[in-house]
Amino acid sequence: MVTPSELKQMYLDMATARHYEERLQEEYLEGKQPAFDISAGPIPGELHLAAGHEAAGAGVCQHLRDDDTVTAPHRPHHVAIAKGVDLKRMTAEIFGRETGLGKGKGGHMHLFDPEVSFACSGIIAEGCPPAVGAGLAAKKRNTDSVAVAYLGEGAIDQGAFLESLNFAAVQDLPVVFVIEDNDWAISMPKDRVTDVENGSDRAGGFDMPGRRVDVDDAVAVYDAAREAVGRARDRNGPTLLEIQVHRRMGHFMGDPETYRPEEDQDAAAGRDSIERLVEDLRAAGVDDAEVDDLRAQAEARVEEAIQWAKDQPEPDPAAAHDDMWINPGSGVTDTEPDFDLAGGDD
Amino acid sequence: MAEQIDRELTMSRAMVEAIATEMRENDEVFYMGEDVADYGGIFDSTEGLREEFGYDRVMDVPISETAYLGAAVGAAQEGMRPIAELMFVDFFGVAMDQIYNQMAKNTYMSGANVSVPMVLTAAVGGTYNDAAQHSQTLYGTFAHVPGMKVVVPSTAYEAKGLMHNAIRDDDPVAYMFHKRLMGIGWLPAPDGPKTPVPEEEYTIPFGSADVKREGDDATIVTLGLHVHRALDAAESLADDGIDAEVVDLRSLVPLDTDTIVASIEKTGNLVVVDEDYRSYGVTGEIVASVADEALGALESVERVALPDVPIPYARPLENEVIPDAGDIENAVKRTQ
Numbered sequence A: 001m002v003t004p005s006e007l008k009q010m011y012l013d014m015a016t017a018r019h020y021e022e023r024l025q026e027e028y029l030e031g032k033q034p035a036f037d038i039s040a041g042p043i044p045g046e047l048h049l050a051a052g053h054e055a056a057g058a059g060v061c062q063h064l065r066d067d068d069t070v071t072a073p074h075r076p077h078h079v080a081i082a083k084g085v086d087l088k089r090m091t092a093e094i095f096g097r098e099t100g101l102g103k104g105k106g107g108h109m110h111l112f113d114p115e116v117s118f119a120c121s122g123i124i125a126e127g128c129p130p131a132v133g134a135g136l137a138a139k140k141r142n143t144d145s146v147a148v149a150y151l152g153e154g155a156i157d158q159g160a161f162l163e164s165l166n167f168a169a170v171q172d173l174p175v176v177f178v179i180e181d182n183d184w185a186i187s188m189p190k191d192r193v194t195d196v197e198n199g200s201d202r203a204g205g206f207d208m209p210g211r212r213v214d215v216d217d218a219v220a221v222y223d224a225a226r227e228a229v230g231r232a233r234d235r236n237g238p239t240l241l242e243i244q245v246h247r248r249m250g251h252f253m254g255d256p257e258t259y260r261p262e263e264d265q266d267a268a269a270g271r272d273s274i275e276r277l278v279e280d281l282r283a284a285g286v287d288d289a290e291v292d293d294l295r296a297q298a299e300a301r302v303e304e305a306i307q308w309a310k311d312q313p314e315p316d317p318a319a320a321h322d323d324m325w326i327n328p329g330s331g332v333t334d335t336e337p338d339f340d341l342a343g344g345d346d
Numbered sequence B: 001m002a003e004q005i006d007r008e009l010t011m012s013r014a015m016v017e018a019i020a021t022e023m024r025e026n027d028e029v030f031y032m033g034e035d036v037a038d039y040g041g042i043f044d045s046t047e048g049l050r051e052e053f054g055y056d057r058v059m060d061v062p063i064s065e066t067a068y069l070g071a072a073v074g075a076a077q078e079g080m081r082p083i084a085e086l087m088f089v090d091f092f093g094v095a096m097d098q099i100y101n102q103m104a105k106n107t108y109m110s111g112a113n114v115s116v117p118m119v120l121t122a123a124v125g126g127t128y129n130d131a132a133q134h135s136q137t138l139y140g141t142f143a144h145v146p147g148m149k150v151v152v153p154s155t156a157y158e159a160k161g162l163m164h165n166a167i168r169d170d171d172p173v174a175y176m177f178h179k180r181l182m183g184i185g186w187l188p189a190p191d192g193p194k195t196p197v198p199e200e201e202y203t204i205p206f207g208s209a210d211v212k213r214e215g216d217d218a219t220i221v222t223l224g225l226h227v228h229r230a231l232d233a234a235e236s237l238a239d240d241g242i243d244a245e246v247v248d249l250r251s252l253v254p255l256d257t258d259t260i261v262a263s264i265e266k267t268g269n270l271v272v273v274d275e276d277y278r279s280y281g282v283t284g285e286i287v288a289s290v291a292d293e294a295l296g297a298l299e300s301v302e303r304v305a306l307p308d309v310p311i312p313y314a315r316p317l318e319n320e321v322i323p324d325a326g327d328i329e330n331a332v333k334r335t336q
Helices: A004-029 A056-062 A079-084 A087-094 A128-141 A153-155 A159-170 A201-204 A220-231 A262-270 A273-284 A289-313 A317-321 B011-025 B049-053 B067-078 B090-103 B138-144 B158-169 B226-240 B257-267 B283-299 B314-319 B327-334
Strands: A069-072 A119-120 A149-154 A175-181 A210-213 A239-244 B029-033 B058-060 B079-088 B119-125 B150-151 B171-177 B210-213 B219-224 B245-247 B249-255 B269-277 B300-306
Touching: A004 A056, A004 A079, A004 A087, A004 A220, A004 A273, A004 A289, A056 A079, A056 A149, A056 A175, A056 A220, A056 A273, A056 B079, A069 A079, A069 A128, A069 B150, A079 A087, A079 A153, A119 B090, A128 A149, A128 A159, A128 B327, A149 B158, A153 A175, A153 A201, A153 B249, A159 A201, A159 A289, A175 A201, A175 A220, A175 B327, A201 A210, A201 B079, A210 A220, A239 B210, A317 B314, B011 B029, B011 B049, B011 B171, B029 B067, B049 B058, B067 B079, B067 B150, B079 B090, B079 B314, B090 B119, B090 B226, B119 B158, B138 B150, B138 B171, B138 B249, B138 B269, B138 B283, B150 B158, B158 B171, B210 B226, B210 B314, B219 B226, B219 B257, B219 B327, B226 B269, B226 B327, B245 B257, B257 B269, B257 B283, B269 B283, B269 B327, B283 B300, B300 B327
Parallel strands: A069 A119, A069 A149, A149 A175, A175 A239, A210 A239, B029 B058, B029 B079, B079 B119, B119 B171, B150 B171, B219 B245, B219 B269, B269 B300
Antiparallel strands: B150 B249, B210 B245
């Protein structure tokens, strides 16, 4: 049973994530309007925001420790926040600053925070195999850490995902695969490209449990994830979870969404997992003043992170050439031993 | 004298015009890719095609590059003429086996008893801070494996003529279009790629480089976006009394070595400019090819390419690694 303090933590994570995405949207669009120019403004490049996905981040990560690995896809911020990624340095990375998580080299799709075992990447389903690898390491080292791979419902047709399910299952690895189903793969509705209604049904073919959370409800996600993460931590193997979320913004900022019916956009805007969680908080005896206070804390933290990031220096252009290797190019040595290979008694 | 063409198109409109024409004339031509139907291609590569040809011939496909690129190989081997799109060329990795080991090799391995008449379209290139997994050109990677023709249009005129040839060709063709050149509203193109385009069908042969600017002092060999950056550099160099010739390769496979060598025999100075990585790539190949054919004519050589680092995200870092007109200018000056 979820405790009031856990409810409050999930609310903080989700309110932080929502405010973060709304504020990033504002910052991103600065200098890019009226005619949208992707390469202008303080945040360049693509930006995939996760407003409407918050329950999937908070409800799962509530069960994770810093040493539990999470891999996220190109829409990572809500998961990163719930996993405890350093918000200031993550924001600096998104603004392309020197003190960002990757010194400005990675950007918003390529955030790495080894302190809390978090990574994300830009190509569909490519985070699944590394999560399997983290699970493999836990098994080999006999630790009780687990790994979670997040992916979108569009990714369930990708080989990397399907191969990962099988490998995790046959090795009984402590991995939880989390499908965030927002109904849209950019412009492609699910039923045009996938012939199963529920991505969680894929689990059956790999002899692992599959469970779908049909409503955008943080507590329902929390309950399903408790079982899945617990199963992994107890060495009982992988689970496939699918969570219905909603895309409140375009696939990327600047996406005209002309392909998407207005009713669908309205419906997404009307389903708000954060408002639903407020009801749960009230039911648990948390009064409105405290909820307001939590929201204010979340918003203040976001503002502080954004301001800090904007105050950070841009990287020196020459730094583009650094960070290629951990060891020197020669490897762990720059001298070759002097053997007499021709020598010998016979 | 040829008739004057006044109608100007963006590169994406010219590319789509060729595809639409081929689809009207041949029911066996169809297009597969992610977001190519309702969206019209993230980089406008299929804008309007679904409206005219419907979902059966302009197919949104699952995010399963191995399956749909491999399916294009299979359909092509059945005699159809599929066009399959990689939304970003960077996504080739998940389907490399189908590209490298089937699309490129089946003709040869069958003793030319099987043909693979497909076109693989792919958006390439950086300059808009999309970072290491969405900004590469990978020209060298595609040109390296024998068995694919590899073409890179630099203007609307080339985009149309090369696409007609690509679809009609009985061999697999990788058609690599630069995002920055397409004329997309949110990714403004430089001056240059929007050109007059004839209304009628025409084909541009592969392996025919185009001298985009004549000059006597140095030869700049390049492709794609950097044709335009080289032309900018050449204009600026002209103010300093340096007259640079700009050769647009237009295809990497086959490679028109003759045009490059003829230019080098005139100028003696070779500057190769590429948006792909420096090592084991296009610049080295061009230099080696010229050395093979005309070593005696070479007085100096410069390479301008991405240094061997993944493409960084932050604007000052990306600007540092992607060659600009100034980098090209400096390289040409070093040859003088």
